[in-house]
Amino acid sequence: MIRIASFNVENLFARPKVFDLSDWNAGEPVLKAYEKVSALLQKAKYSATDKIRIRDLLVTLEIYTVDKKTKAIRRNNTLDPQWAWLRKNRGTFDREPSDRAQNVGDRSQRTR
Secondary structure (H helix, E strand, C coil): CCCCCCCCHHHHCCCCHHHHCCCHHHHHHHHHHHHHHHHHHCCCCCCHHHHHHHHHHHHHCCCEEECCCCCCEEECCCCCCCCCCCCCCCCCCCCCCCCCCCCCCCCCCCCC
16 A cells, blocks of 8 residues: 655744835835844854844844833833844844843943
8 A cells, every 4th residue: 555645844934024015115114134144144253233233134024122111122022023023043142131221232231
């Protein structure tokens, strides 16, 4: 007896939410931010300017958010992000200071 099976490979992958938007103009800034931050994150070393740009792009992607009270850039601690997840696999760029008035990644914080 021979069994033949098939499956839809597309079901194995999640479709990016930005592609589900009805208006391309609404999704274009998200796709551009993703492209730019991906290129910056591939660098072996980040300059101070790179770090600021990465942080700004991660705000656009809603991985980071601006605290309404302190105006500091902090992690968006949601289990269901709107556009993307950030996986941490090297470095301390994403260190969140205990002082809520400081931005994620600020170097002025003490290291332990």
